[in-house]
Amino acid sequence: MTVKTFLLPDLGEGLTEAELVRWMVAAGDIVAVDQPIAEVETAKSLVEIPCPYEGVVSTLHGEAGQMMLVDEPFISVNTGGEEAAAAPESNGERAQSYREEELAGTQVPAGHAAQDSEEDEGSGNVLIGYGTGSAQRKTSRRRKPRVMGAGDSVAVQEAREAVRVINPLVRKLARENSLDISSVKGSGPQGLILRSDVEAALARPVQEPSASASLALGSPQASTATAAKTGQAAAVGDKDSRTGLPVASSELLAGVRKTIANAMSTSRREIPEATVWVDVDVTKLLKLRSKIKEAEGQAPSVMALISRFAVAGLQRFPELNSRIEVESDGSLRHTLFEGVNLGFAAQTERGLVVPNVRGAHKLNAQELSAEFARLASVARDGKAGVADLSGSTFTINNYGVFNVDGSAAIINYPEAAILGLGRIIDKPWVVNGRLKVRSICELTLSFDHRVCDGGTAAGFLRYVADAMTDPKRALATL
Template identity: 50%
Template sequence: MTTFDLPDLGEGLTEATLLSWLVDEGDMIEVDQPIAEVETAKSSIEVPSPYAGIVVRLHGAVGETLIVDEPLITVDTDGGGGFDDAAGPSAAAGSSAGALSYREEERAGTAVPADGGGEETLQDTGDEGSGNVLIGYGTSASAGARRRRRRAGGPNQPPTGPRAGSALAVAERPAQKAPRVSSPLVRRLAREHSVPLTGLTGTGPDGLIVRADVLAAVESRGAAPAQDQQTAQAPASTGPVSASPSLPAPGGLEIRERVPVTGIRKAVATTLSRSRREIPEATVWQDVDATELLALRARLKRQAEAEGSSAPSLLALIGRFVLAGLSRHPELATRVDTREDGEQEIVHFDGVNLGFAAQTDTGLVVPVVLHAERLSARELHGEIGRLVGAARDGSISGKELTGGTFTVNNYGVFGSDGATPIINHPEVAILGIGRILDRPWAVDGELTVRSITTLTLAFDHRVCDGGTAGGFLNFVARCVEDPTTALADL
C-alpha cells in the first residue's frame, strides 16, 4: 500500500480545510483522478491522486483541517485491498499472477482472471507518475513514498464484510470516477442543497456538470433553499454547534451557534492580525475632485462603444496613476525582510505586482496583476476583470493570489466614503478609494458642485516618512483631478 500525503499547496500555505471527499474507501481510482476538494487560504481546489489502485483509507473527516505533508489517502496499488492477512493464501497467490497492471487495464478496460481462484485482481507494475502539477507538486515517481500494511479489523480500517474492499469486490462493480464539475463552487452549491453529483447528467462541454444542472435538480425536487451564507461556509460535518438553552452568555443572551474560523476567513484574520502586530502603520488621506476623471471615462466609453471594444474602468485608470506614482516613490512597493541575524533590510523589486481587493462569496481575496507596470490602462482593465471573475467563480490559482507588492482597495463600491485600510502583510502600503459624491467645492474662488472622492494611504513607517507618503498621494490626486495632462506623461 502507498500513503499519499497532502501536497504542497503554494507559497506559504501549510494547511487546508477538507470540503469533501470525491471517493470512498473501497473505490477503484486512476492516476490523476480527483480524490478530495480542499479549501486553502487562497481558493478551493481539487487534489488529484498520483496513484492508481483501491482506496484503503481516507485520512480526515469533512471539515477537518489537513496539514501539508501529512497523510491524505492510502491506496492499495498492488490489488491486495489491504486485507491480505485475512483473505488467505489463495487470494495472495491470485494477486501475483495473471493480473493486468492498472495501465494495461486502462487501455483494455478489462481484468483477466487470476490463476488458482478465478478471482479478478489488479497489480501495480510500477510507480509511474503522471507529471501533472497541483500548485507546486507533481505526480512524479513514488520510490520514496511511505508504505505500510494493516491487519484486517485493525483500527481505522474499512468495513470488513465478506471480501470487503478486496480487488474482487471492486471488480464486481464498475470502477467509480468522481463526477466532472465545472468549479468547486458548483460542488459547494450541490452540497448545500444535498444534491448528489453522481446522479446528475452534465449539460456542459463533454458532460461537464454546471451550476444550471444543480439548480435544475433542486427545483425538480422542491429542495429547501441553501442555508445562510455564513453557516454555509462552516464545514458540513462539524456545522454550527448549538449551545444548550441553559448556557449563560453576556447580558443574558443565549448562544445561537458557533462558526469555526477556517479557510479564507482564517487566512484573512491571520494576515491582518500579523499586519497590525508587526507594522508601525501610519495613514494619510486627501479629498480629490474626480469630475474630470469621470468626464474622461465617459468619453472613452462612448468611443469604445462605437468601436465595439471596452473602455478602461475608473479602477484601471487610477491603477495606472498609482503605478506612475510608485515609479516616483518606489519605497511604497517594497518589503521589509528580517535576516537570520535579526537585522532588517528593505527589499526593492524590479517592477510592481499590483493587487486589487475583491469581495467574493467565500470572503475577501486580493488577486495580483504581475508586472502591472508593463500594462496600459486598457490592458490593466482586462486583467483586473479576468482575475476578479476567476476569484468569484472559484477558478483562480494560488499563484494569482500571491506575490503582491502594493494593493488598491476600492471600498467605495460598498458605499463607504472613507476608511483606514489595513496593509496586506508583507506589503508596506495600501491605497483606499472612497465612493464618489457630489459635494460643494471651491473652483477658482467660486463655490460649485463637483464629484469628490477621498483617497487614503496606509503605509509602513519603517520604509518611509510622511514626506514620501504625502508626495505619492498628492501625485495620484493630481492625476485624478487632471487626468488628460497626467496621461500625457504616463
C-alpha cells in the first residue's frame, strides 16, 4: 500500500500555525481529491482544508483544539498501490539545532541531503492549486551549502551538540516565556524537544527554594524564584497570590483572542501614535441620505458616505495611506501606495476582525456600502478568507454602533492611521450666530507620528469633517 502524508498548508501572510477546530473525516473514511477534511482557525477566520489525495484516511495528526504548525503532518491517506509507504514518522519532526537555525543551511546535516532529493507526490503544501513539490518548497527555506573551511569545524561541532528542537517556533516559545530550553526533557525521538514538552514545562509549578536559598533573601536567585512564584497562575478555585481573591478562570490565550492580543501589542510597541479629533455637524449629511433613499429606494450607509470622503482625503494626504517597515540594518523604510485598500472593524462572535475592501478608491458610495455589508456578513459567518482580512492600507472604525462618542483607537499594524466614528446624537450647536439643535458626530484620527506631523493629520481630518458638514459640495468635487 502507499500512505501519503499531507502537511498543513501555507495559509498565507506569514502565518505559521492554526488551531484545529474540527475534523470533518475520521480514520477509515474514504476521501476524494479536494474534499474538505478539516476546519482550522487562523487570521481570525475559519478555513476549510481540502484533501489533495483520494483514498482511505489512515491517520489524523491532531485533535480538536490543538495548535497545528504549517509544514507539519496534518493527515495521512492510504491511496492504495504496492509502493512502499513514504510517510514521515508520526510526529513528522526534523530537528534543527540552534546553530543550524542561525546558519540557515551553512551545513546540510547527515541524512538531510537524501531527504531533500526526495520528491513529494502530494499537494506541495499550497492551499490552492497543489502545484509545488517538496524540493522546490525546501529550496525556498534553505540556502545552498557553502564550502566550509577549517575555521568552521568548531561551529559545526557546536551545531551538532546543541539542544535539538522540532523547529524554531518551539525555541521561540521557550524564549518568550523565559524558559531555559536546555532544562526541558524532550519526549521525541532521540530526545527531540516538542512543542508539547515546552508547554508542559511552562505549566509545571515553580519549585520551592531550598532552605539555604530561602535564607539568602537578598540574593538574585531568591528574588528570581519569588518573582516566578508570584507570577504563576493559580488553578480555578485557588487564591491568587497577588490579590488574595479566588480564581474564577485561568487559561492561555489562543485562537482569535491570541491573534488580537499579539496584533494590539505589536501596534503599541512599534508605532508612536498621536490622536486628533473634532466634533462634526452631520445634519446635512443625514438629510442628503434620506433624499437619496426616497428617490432611489435605497441609500448608502452613513459609514460608506464618510468612507468615500476619507478615500478622497487620502489622495490629498497620502502619507496616511502608507506604512513604515524596519529594515534588517535597523533603518526605516516608508512606503506610500497608489490606491486604497479600506479596512473596517467588524465585531463578530469570534472577536474583532478587520475585513478590507480592495481597491476602495475605485468604488462610489453605493458600491462601498454593498461591499461593507457583504464582507461583514462573511466575517460574522467565519468564512472570510486570508485576503479578505489582510492587506488593508487604512482602516475606519465605527465605534458609534456601541453607543459611545469617541475612542483613541489602536492603529491596525502596519498601517499608518485609523479613522474613528462616534455615535450621532442631537446637541445644541451654534449655526450662523444662533443656537440650534443639530446632529453631531465626533471624528477621531490616530496616526503614526513617524509618517507625518500633526499638521498633515489635522489637514486630513479637517477635509473629511468639512465634507461631512457640506456633503453636496464635497460630492460635486469628487
